[in-house]
Amino acid sequence: MAEDTRERILSACERVIARSGLRGFRMQEVAREAGVSIGLLAYHFGDRDGLLEAALDHVNESAAIRAEAPGEQPAPARLIALLTSEFGDDAGIRDGSVAWNELRASAVFDAGQARAVARSTADWQQHVVELVRESLEPESADPEPIALLLTALVEGLSGRWLTGQITAAQAQDAMRDAAARVGIRAD
Secondary structure, three states: OOHHHHHHHHHHHHHHHHHOOOOOOOOHHHHHHOOHHHHHHHHOOHHHHHHHHHHHHHHHHHHHHHHHOOOOOOOOHHHHHHHHOOOOOOOOHHHHHHHHHHHHOOOOOHHHHHHHHHHHHHHHHHHHHHHHHHOEEEEEOOOHHHHHHHHHHHHHHHHHHHHHOOHHHHEEEEEEEHHHHOOOOOO
């Protein structure tokens, strides 16, 4: 039950950020959106910063869950699914992407937020490093710089997608092309 409540709160947090940005972000609105008391937010997350940090992690976890395919998929397919799952027409994908971009932008001016973004980014990038390592021929390339390039490309394409400069399909195609250029193909 507690996990369901926590999930509901984090999804509500993403929607509130996506709708109002951090300037308009109010914990009371998250509580109302999630259908819980403000005290429950404090119980689960401590304070505003704790809630925002958990929202960053939730965006990453949601992307990983979306990328999971039924059955055992080879590492290149899992990696490309993860990278392309960051773009899509589903409202939850868009909300998560807006929340991530908003929190990353605010980190420029907030040292505490910067630490949370750096930690969450490092966690996500490490997951990508592991998939890149599994996807490449042994000793063919160092997976860390490839993961850095791919994750940075996701972030850049995300901003273009959210501002309507490209479609979700174009962003997904660009990710597949970038992966192929570094030797990772899902087929």
